[in-house]
Amino acid sequence: MGLDSGAGLVDQWPVLGRHVRAAEWLRVWADLGRAPRTIDAYARGLAEYLLVCERVGVDPVVASRAHVAAFVRELTERPSHRGVNVVSIDSGSGLANATIQQRIVPVRLFYDFLIEEGLRESNPVGRGRYTPRGRRGGQQRGLVPRMTKLPWIPTEQQWLALLEVAAGEPVRNRVMLALAYDAALRREELCSLRTEDLDPGRRTLRVRAEVTKNRMERVVPYSAPTGVLLSEYLAHRAMISRARGPLFLSESRRNRAQPLTLWTWSKVVRRIALAADLPRFSTHTTRHLCLTDLARMGWELHAIARFAGHRSTESTLTYIHLSGRDLADKLAMGMDQIHAWRVEMLARVSEQPTQTAAR
Known part of the structure; x- marks a missing residue:
């Protein structure tokens, strides 16, 4: 997807069209085959930075660390629905720390590109790194301190409250919740499942590399109760479409038999969560809960990492709550x-x- 063919990015962020080098950098990433959602996130972060540069009247190619700092300050003071009092980064006002980190990444990569092209000598964003201790050794912080929070998971009582609400949902939504927990699936992995990914005989499913976060394919099992629910859904699905392909289909009048989108599934989970009075419950909570339960059952760390599709156990530690x-x-x-x-x-x-x- 080159930027020329993806004109929607420029339509959404006109500032990208005013900066040739920025458009060129995004085109390179798109041509390298990065996922559309990644390109969208890069475009948004870079576009917001370019707007700050335009407001202060500086060419982003020659901007300094002070201009990047002004961008970070704008992110931390941006009005938020969480509150109006700024106490610290991620205190309830402004963007969350993880979102700020996400916005900074494309800016840092953009300057890496300019250095490679010989247009700059240094990167004003920089990156945290560790060097051997000595005269100038030790830990060097990144531009914004990275805060890693433990994932929220529901208590047993809260989980039962969610299940009580989910019991009244259509079979498609119930089996999706079951698979999301059973196989610790991310939202995109769940919504991208295809009929050919299922192996009912062995009660396993294949998570294709192209839909995973780290491009690692894996095969994961699901439980017998989920298998029963899945059989019920497949019989129901046959009444909507007998064609092989995307497993989960929309049943709305407007998009009937079309693949269920990520956003539709997010809305479904949000509706169920609010009905159960669990506003913190999200499409990723089932993954957190599954990996935590595996840890409670005594699974070894490397086994949980393999089940989750993590490249290293360091990532797994974040999910074990x-x-x-x-x-x-x-x-x-x-x-x-x-x-x-x-x-x-x-x-x-x-x-x-x-x-x-x-x-």
Whole structure:
């Protein structure tokens, strides 16, 4: 998808058409086959930065770190539905820390491109990195401190409340929720499933590389109850369309038998979440919950990482959200063992003088 053919980006962000180098950089990424959603995110982040440059009257090709800092400040002070009082980055006003990081990435990559083209000598955004300790060694922070929060997962009571609402949903929505949890699927992975990805005999499904976040294909299992629900849905789907292809289809009058979009599924989950009084529940919550449950069951970290489709266990650690009760139980078990050992050793020590005196 070259930028010329993707005129929608320029239509949505006219500023991109006013900066030749920016348009050229986006075209390179598009021609390299980056996912459309990635290109959209890059276009948005870069366009917002270019607008800030235009407001202060600086050519982005020669902009300094101070101009990038002004862009970051604008992001942190942008009005938010969360609140009006700015306490810190990610405090409830302005964009969330993760969103700010997302906006900065395309700006940093854009300047990397300008350096490679010989148009700049340094990158005003920079990146955090670690160097061996010494005269100038140690940890060097990035432009914006990165905050990593534990994912939110529902309590057992909250999960039951969600299931009670979901019970009244059409079979398509119920099986999608079941698969999203059973196989720890991301939203795009779930909505992109095709009929040929299913292996009902082995109760597994294939997550194709082209729809995953890191382009790694994997095969994951699903449970017997989900298999029953899936069979019911396939019979229902046959009444909408007998054609092979996208597994989950729209049933609306306007888009009947068309593939279900990511945004439609997000709206479905949002509606269910609000009905269950769980506004924090999202399409990614089922993935968090599944990986956390696997950790609670004693799965090893590398096994969870493989199941989740992570390249490294570092990514998996973010998703394993053990509750305080789980940690307290582990601590209590460990302390019980240590206590028993110490008592045993004290008993052995106390016996020694007695034995010596008896001699």
